[in-house]
Amino acid sequence: MCGIIGITGRDDAVDGVVNGLRRLEYRGYDSAGAVINDGRELRVVKRAGKLGELVKALGDTPLSASTALGHTRWATHGAPNDRNAHPHLDPSGRVAVVHNGIIENYQELRASLGDGVRFASDTDSEVVAHLVADELDRTQDADLFTAVRTVLARLKGAYSLCFVAVDDPTTLVVAKYEAPLIVAHADGVGYCASDVAALIEHTTEVAALLDGQVARISPDGIEVTDVDGASVEPHRYTVDWDLSAAEKQGYDHFMLKEIHEQPQAVADTLLDRLNAPAPGQPARLTLDELRIDEGEFGRIDKVFILACGTSLHAGMVGKLAIEHWAGIPVDVEVASEFRYRDPIVDPHTLVIAISQSGETIDTIAAASHARDQRAPVIAISNVVGSTLAREADGVLYTHAGPEVAVASTKAFTTQIVACLLLGLYLAQARGRLYTSEVSDTLGRLEQIPAALEQVLELDGQIRELAERYKDVDYTMFIGRHAGLPIAMEGALKLKEISYLHAEAFPAGEMKHGPIALIEDGSLVVALAPAGHVFPKMVSNIQEVRARGASVLAIGTEGSTEELKAHADDVLTLPEPPHELAGPVLSVVPLQLFSYHVATARGEDVDQPRNLAKTVTVE
Ligand code: F6R
Numbered sequence: 001m002c003g004i005i006g007i008t009g010r011d012d013a014v015d016g017v018v019n020g021l022r023r024l025e026y027r028g029y030d031s032a033g034a035v036i037n038d039g040r041e042l043r044v045v046k047r048a049g050k051l052g053e054l055v056k057a058l059g060d061t062p063l064s065a066s067t068a069l070g071h072t073r074w075a076t077h078g079a080p081n082d083r084n085a086h087p088h089l090d091p092s093g094r095v096a097v098v099h100n101g102i103i104e105n106y107q108e109l110r111a112s113l114g115d116g117v118r119f120a121s122d123t124d125s126e127v128v129a130h131l132v133a134d135e136l137d138r139t140q141d142a143d144l145f146t147a148v149r150t151v152l153a154r155l156k157g158a159y160s161l162c163f164v165a166v167d168d169p170t171t172l173v174v175a176k177y178e179a180p181l182i183v184a185h186a187d188g189v190g191y192c193a194s195d196v197a198a199l200i201e202h203t204t205e206v207a208a209l210l211d212g213q214v215a216r217i218s219p220d221g222i223e224v225t226d227v228d229g230a231s232v233e234p235h236r237y238t239v240d241w242d243l244s245a246a247e248k249q250g251y252d253h254f255m256l257k258e259i260h261e262q263p264q265a266v267a268d269t270l271l272d273r274l275n276a277p278a279p280g281q282p283a284r285l286t287l288d289e290l291r292i293d294e295g296e297f298g299r300i301d302k303v304f305i306l307a308c309g310t311s312l313h314a315g316m317v318g319k320l321a322i323e324h325w326a327g328i329p330v331d332v333e334v335a336s337e338f339r340y341r342d343p344i345v346d347p348h349t350l351v352i353a354i355s356q357s358g359e360t361i362d363t364i365a366a367a368s369h370a371r372d373q374r375a376p377v378i379a380i381s382n383v384v385g386s387t388l389a390r391e392a393d394g395v396l397y398t399h400a401g402p403e404v405a406v407a408s409t410k411a412f413t414t415q416i417v418a419c420l421l422l423g424l425y426l427a428q429a430r431g432r433l434y435t436s437e438v439s440d441t442l443g444r445l446e447q448i449p450a451a452l453e454q455v456l457e458l459d460g461q462i463r464e465l466a467e468r469y470k471d472v473d474y475t476m477f478i479g480r481h482a483g484l485p486i487a488m489e490g491a492l493k494l495k496e497i498s499y500l501h502a503e504a505f506p507a508g509e510m511k512h513g514p515i516a517l518i519e520d521g522s523l524v525v526a527l528a529p530a531g532h533v534f535p536k537m538v539s540n541i542q543e544v545r546a547r548g549a550s551v552l553a554i555g556t557e558g559s560t561e562e563l564k565a566h567a568d569d570v571l572t573l574p575e576p577p578h579e580l581a582g583p584v585l586s587v588v589p590l591q592l593f594s595y596h597v598a599t600a601r602g603e604d605v606d607q608p609r610n611l612a613k614t615v616t617v618e
Contacts, residue, residue: 002086002099003024003029003071004070004100004181005193005194006068006172007067007069007190008068008171008172013036013065013067014065017069020193020198021071022051023197026404026406026606027072027195027614030049030073030074031046032054032071032085033054033087034054034058034068034071036063037065037096037164037169038169039169041166042093044087045058046085046087048080048082066169066219067170069098069164071085077122077123077125078123079122083121083122084121086099088123088126089129090129090130091117091120092133093166094136094165095132095164095166096163097162097163098161099125099128099159099161099162100616101157101158102157103156104124104157106123109127117130124157129163135150144167148214158179159178159179160179160181161174172192174192175209175214176212178361180194180359182207183206183207185203185217186203188219189202190219191203195359196241205239206236206238208237208390212226235385239384241401246402252599253595255409255591255605256595256605259592261401262409262413262452263452265399265400265413267446269417270446271399273285273442274442284438285424285428287422292393296376297429298429298430299348300350300376300430301329302329302330302350303331304332304333304375305330305332306352306354306367306370307335308360310492312354313486314416314418315354315419316485317482317485318352318420320481321420322423322426324580325423325426326432327430335353335363335365338369338370339366345369345370350376351376352379353366353388353392355386356381356382357382358386358388358389359386361615364387367392378394379391380419382399398415398418400414404606405605405606406497407608409591417445420445420581421442444581445577447577451573451585455573455574462571466592466595469552472523474502474522475491475524476504476510476549478526479507479526479527480527482579483507483528483533483537483583484506484507485583486583486590487525490502490525490590491504493590493591496594497598497608498594507540510543510544511543520548522544522548523550523551523552524544524545524551525590526554528555530556530558530559531579551567551568552568552570552593556572556575557572557575573589
C-alpha cells in the first residue's frame with residue numbers, strides 16, 4: 001500500500017526522501033512522487049511506475065531544500081499514472097499533500113468547492129490540499145497546523161496525511177486516522193513516515209500517532225495535539241530492528257533472505273518464554289504483554305482466530321494447537337467477513353487476531369468489533385507498537401525482524417510458533433497441562449530451528465524441481481490435518497509471486513468436485529508426512545496420478561520410502577519434534593519452490609504485481 005516519508009531540517013532532504021521511499025518500496029506501489037519546499041515555491045516531481053522513474057525525473061530537475069516529502073502510491077481512486085501520483089497541490093500551489101487511506105466523502109467535498117474549481121487528478125486525496133489552502137486563504141492569521149485541524153473535521157474515511165505549505169518552509173503537518181503514521185525527531189531533524197522501515201536509518205526512537213492526533217514537525221521538535229488543539233501524547237517506543245535486518249545482505253531477493261532467516265526467527269520467537277513468578281516457583285509460559293487477568297482464561301468457552309491471507313493459514317494451525325492442548329473450540333475466520341456478520345461473541349469468547357504488520361485494516365476492525373462486545377483480544381504481531389498490538393488486551397510478538405518481501409515467509413513460520421505457544425499458554429492457564437508438561441513441550445519446540453536448517457539444505461533439489469515444473473498450467477496443493485493450512489499457504493505463495501494458477505483443497509474433498517480439474521500435465525503437490533492421516537494421503541495421491549497429474553510429495557523420514565512408489569518426486573523432511581510443529585518445516589520447501597519458479601519465470605519476486613505488503617484499505 002502507499003508509503004509516506006517526510007523530512008525537515010536537513011540540507012539533503014530530497015536524497016533522504018528518495019532513500020526512505022526505497023525502504024518503503026516493499027509495501028507495493030505503482031507510482032511515486034516528491035515535493036520540496038524551498039520557501040519560494042513547492043516543486044513537485046511525480047512519475048508512474050517504479051521508483052527509478054522518479055529518480056530519473058529528479059535527476060533531470062535537481063531539487064534541493066531542507067524540507068521534502070515523498071510518497072509511493074498504490075492506486076485506489078484513479079489510474080496509476082503521473083497525474084494521479086502524489087503529492088497533490090491546491091490550484092495556487094500553496095499547499096501540497098500526500099495521503100494513505102481513502103477519503104470516503106471526497107465527491108461531496110469536491111462539490112462543496114463549487115463548479116469552477118479544476119482538479120488536476122482523479123484521486124480522492126487532492127481535494128484535501130484544496131480545502132487546506134482555502135482555509136489558509138479564509139483565515140488570514142491561520143497557520144498550516146491550525147488549518148489542517150479545521151479541515152480534518154470535514155473528512156470521512158481513513159487517512160494518514162502529510163502537508164507542506166510554501167509559507168512555512170520548515171514545517172511538516174501530519175494527521176492520522178485508521179492508517180499508521182510514525183513521527184520522530186533526531187539531531188535537529190524532524191521525520192514522519194508510514195512505517196518504521198523508512199526511519200530506522202535515522203533513529204530508533206519513534207512515536208506512533210494515535211487516531212485523531214495531529215502533529216507539527218519542525219527541526220526544533222514535534223508538537224502533538226488532538227483535532228481541537230489540546231496537547232496529547234502519542235505512543236512512544238524504541239524500535240528493536242537494526243538497519244542490516246532491513247537490507248538484502250548479499251541475497252538476490254529479500255524473499256530468499258527471509259526464507260533463510262527462519263531458523264533464527266523461530267529461535268528468537270521461542271526465546272525466554274518461561275519465567276518463574278517468584279523465586280522457587282515453577283517457571284510458567286508468559287506472553288509479552290498481558291492487560292487482562294490470567295484467571296479470565298479459565299472462563300473462556302470459545303475462541304475466534306481472525307486474520308487475512310498468510311496469517312489466516314497460521315491461524316488454522318493455531319486452531320489445531322488450541323483445541324488439542326487447551327480443549328477449547330476454535331473458529332478461524334477471514335477478518336473481512338467476521339466484521340460484517342453477527343458473530344456470537346461475549347466476554348467468555350477469546351479473540352486471537354494475527355497480523356504480521358499489525359496494521360491490516362480488516363483485522364484491526366474485526367478485533368475492535370469483538371472488543372465492542374467485551375471479548376478479550378490477544379494480538380499476534382511482528383511489529384512492536386503496531387495498532388493491533390496497542391489496541392489488544394494482550395500481545396504475543398513474533399520476533400521475526402522486519403519482513404520486507406511482499407510474500408510472507410518468516411512471519412508465517414513465527415506466527416505458527418506463536419500460535420503453538422498460545423495453545424500451551426491457554427492449556428497452562430486453564431490447568432489442562434502441568435507446568436512440567438508445558439516446559440517439556442517447549443523443549444521439543446526448541447528443536448525446530450535445527451530441523452529448519454536441515455530443510456533449507458534441500459534448496460538445490462527444489463530449484464531443479466522448479467525448473468522442471470515452471471511452465472505447468474495448473475497446480476493443486478492437497479493436505480489433511482496440519483498439512484491442509486500448508487497446502488493453502490503453498491498455493492497462495494505460488495500464485496502471488498509466479499502468477500501461475502494454483503489452488504488448495506483438503507485432500508478428502510477432491511472427489512467432491514476439484515478432481516475434475518486434473519488432467520495430463522497438471523501438477524499436484526501433496527503434503528504427506530508420516531502420521532495418522534498418511535495412509536489417506538497415499539490413496540488421494542494415487543487418485544490424482546491415475547488421472548494424469550504429476551505428483552510432488554512432501555514427506556518426512558518416516559513416510560518417504562512408501563511415497564517413492566506413488567509420487568513422481570519426493571522431498572524428505574526430518575521428522576518434526578512435535579506433530580503440530582510439522583507445518584513450520586513443511587512450508588519451507590513450498591516457499592523455496594515458489595521462489596525458484598518465480599525467478600525462473602523472470603518475475604519480480606519481492607514486489608509482485610497488484611499486491612501490497614500492508615493492506616490498510618478494505
Ligand atoms: C501473502 C501475504 C498476505 C498477508 C496478509 C495479511 O504472502 O503476505 O496474504 O499475510 O495481507 O497481512 P498481515 O499479516 O500484515 O495482517
